Amino acid sequence: MPVYVYEVILEDGSGGQVFEIEQSMKDPALETHPQTGEPVRRVYQPPNLGTRYTPGSTKSKLETKNVEKAGFTKYEKDKLTGKYHKTAGQDKRAPDVLQP
Structure with a gap:
């Protein structure tokens, strides 16, 4: 109830x-x-929503160690050159730099 x-x-x-x-x-x-x-x-109270996908929990799930443990490759954009550099991942087939 x-x-x-x-x-x-x-x-x-x-x-x-x-x-x-x-x-x-x-x-x-x-x-x-x-x-x-x-x-x-x-x-009236706000609904009690689960906090499974809050910004904080999403950020921690996307940390380098968690991404690598799951077998994914992570790229981050370089603001100066616009290129994407690999920051996580062990797959040798994934390039170190991606062009936009």
């Missing part, structure tokens, strides 16, 4: 105490605090 976040609505309309409650998706949103009876509103 999903967990929803609610906050107590204070007299001036601002948010008060925040609490979580497990509810079925079919249940209507709470209007009052289950223990105190104070008015509440649901607080």
